[in-house]
Amino acid sequence: MKSIDTLLSRLRQRGLRITPQRRVILEFLVNEESHPTAEQVYQRVSSLMPDISRTTVYNTLRELSDLGELAPVQDLSQDGRRYDTSTEPHHHLYCVACHTIIDIHRDFEGMSLSPEEASGYQILSHQATFYGICPDCQSPASVATQAGWTVDPDALNSET
Amino acid sequence: MKSIDTLLSRLRQRGLRITPQRRVILEFLVNEESHPTAEQVYQRVSSLMPDISRTTVYNTLRELSDLGELAPVQDLSQDGRRYDTSTEPHHHLYCVACHTIIDIHRDFEGMSLSPEEASGYQILSHQATFYGICPDCQSPASVATQAGWTVDPDALNSET
DNA sequence: GTAGGTGCAAACAATTTGCACTCTT
DNA sequence: AAGAGTGCAAATTGTTTGCACCTAC
Secondary structure (H helix, E strand, C coil): CCCHHHHHHHHHHCCCCCCHHHHHHHHHHHCCCCCCEHHHHHHHHHHHCCCCCHHHHHHHHHHHHHCCCCEEECCCCCCCCEEECCCCCCEEEEECCCCCEEEECCCCCCCCCCCCCCCCCEEEEEEEEEEEECHHHHCHHHHHHCCCCCCCHHHHCCCC | CCCHHHHHHHHHHCCCCCCHHHHHHHHHHHCCCCCCEHHHHHHHHHHHCCCCCHHHHHHHHHHHHHCCCCEEECCCCCCCCEEECCCCCCEEEEECCCCCEEEECCCCCCCCCCCCCCCCCEEEEEEEEEEEECHHHHCHHHHHHCCCCCCCHHHHCCCC
16 A cells, blocks of 8 residues: 555545544555455554444445455455455465465566457456465464364365 | 266265255256356256255355365455356456356466465465456446446556 | 534344254165 | 254344434535
8 A cells, every 4th residue: 555645635536534533544554464354454443543433444445445545355264355455466375274365566477368268358457366374374283273274184285 | 077976976985965955956066167156056956946945055065165076266246155166276267347257277387486475385276367357248238237336447448 | 514424223145053854874 | 773964043244224423624
């Protein structure tokens, strides 16, 4: 995400009002790279502004998303929609155990489709996701503490 | 997905019973390439077996998914979890207007991470998603009929 | 002053679960 | 016969909405 000031003026331009709630949400998001869910944003901002409501967090995230200042992340986990503060094209490294996502900001050459492969689709963008196990989750002790998660042993082979 | 018979014997091997409900669900899935949701599977199979319950469909899809015979699809749409009957590694071509997904069964060379980029992750697999607009959705009339969907004009530029 | 924003509670939608009954094995 | 599976209804979870009050502009 850009700086707070850039963002605030963008929102003003689009006719949105700068409320204290929106300000605190944006301040949290600006330096956040963890692809949080609405609930996670709510937890963090409500420690700074205890009376903020979930509704406001949900509404604000949806509005930012509609404006293109925030990108919904496709995610196999069940924890709800996650948001990406990086709206530039990039790729993801995803831990199948703890669902941590790391952004990969680089291009892969050759990652494009021939006209036949595109089946008439007008291609707008593309994104790669690398599935793996993060360093923290590679130690058995750590895996055991991933509440609700057991890593399928079959999944622990090398890349297919 | 493989043939019905292969699937049935696999399930038997794993100790699952072959009920009429599971049979009809599998028969539907075997030749399905549309990445359906549980609800869509339910709609289709309930036309063949009107008394089947959603619970059974949901349970069966989850079991097949746990067994690795079905893969959950990462999907930006809000229509619920979708299932991929192809469990081999492959890529996706996704229509942002109507959410149609087409499988792309080929490899992209160079789509791999250096050790530094992998940040200590043990990589298991990877998948690319190409976002675009399918032929049906490229005609304005068709776009207009996509209930609940408006394609953001900004999104209609060429690939970034 | 006024339209837009907030926050409560209620509505919704997708999925899971508890449980009595049924059917595959 | 025994235990897995089914299907109903109820519970859960993530998210949106209706609406009265509030506040940034």
